[in-house]
Structure formats: structure tokens, C-alpha cells
Amino acid sequence: MSDQDRLQNANPQLYGRTSEREVTPEELDDDVEDKIDAREIFDLVRSITDPEHPLTLEELNVIEQSRITVDEEGNHVSIEFTPTIPHCSMATLIGLSIRVKLLRALPNRFKVDVHITPGTHQSEHAVNKQLADKERVAAALENQHLLEVVNQCLSTRN
Secondary structure: OOHHHOOOOOOOOOOOOOOOOOOOOHHHHHOOOOOHHHOOOOOOHHEEEEOOOOOOOOOOOOOHHHHHEEEEEEEEEEEEEEEOOOOOOOHHHHHHHHHHHHHHHHHOOOOOEEEOOOOOOOHHHHHHHHHOHHHHHHHHHOOOOHHHHHHHHHHHOO
């Protein structure tokens, strides 16, 4: 069986990349408080690699800036992601990778919610429940093999 036969979505639709955000002088100034916004969160997660393809979540349109909300005062970040197919078996792994990336990058004061865009996956409620369960997430990250897969998704490609 070839790799092409094992992939659930062997030929995913590709989307264009968003232009790089222009960094302002204020953002470079350590004396100026820089509020976290949806674009900054998008920039953190856009380069996560899909577990099945050598493509980013942005290139597969799994992540969109319009599906990210940030409440700076309430210390809350919410991200909806859209799997490429309604029966994607990698949805939990993708959500876990997004959550881990944000937990590693954001200040501890932020609560992070990662969930599937409503109506885009046949098991969205089960996946969302897993991603929201702190104990399950912690247990998953104790699994060395799973942690290696997540870290591989988070590593940037050349």
C-alpha cells in the first residue's frame, strides 16, 4: 500500500498564504506594552504542519485569522479550526498541536480554548471534549510518541 493510499485526504485543496505582518517600532520597544491580538495568535499557529501532509495549517485553510478571538482583559484566547475533511482522524492531533503551541508561547495568565468549527467534522463534540479536558491533554503529552508527533507538527520547515 502506497502513502497515497493510506492518506485520508490524498489531494487536499491548497490556499494562499497571508502576507507577513509588518512589525511596528512600538512592538520592538520593550518599554511599550504590546497587547496580544488575533493576528499575533494567527502568526503563532499558521506555520504548524499538518500531521498527514508537508503543508501548514494555513496552506490547508485549517486555521484562519477570522476564527480567532482574543480577550486581552479577560485573559482568554479562542481558536476554531476546520479539518480538511469531515471525517479527519487527525483532528484531535491538530487541535492538540495548536493548544500546545499556544500554551508554550503565551503568558500563563491566558486560558486557551481550541475547538473545531461547528458543523465541519462528524465527531466535533467528542474532539472538542477531549481538547477541553486538561487531564486528558496532560496525559496525552506524557505519552512520549505522541509528544514527538506534536513536536514534529510544531517544528518549522525549511
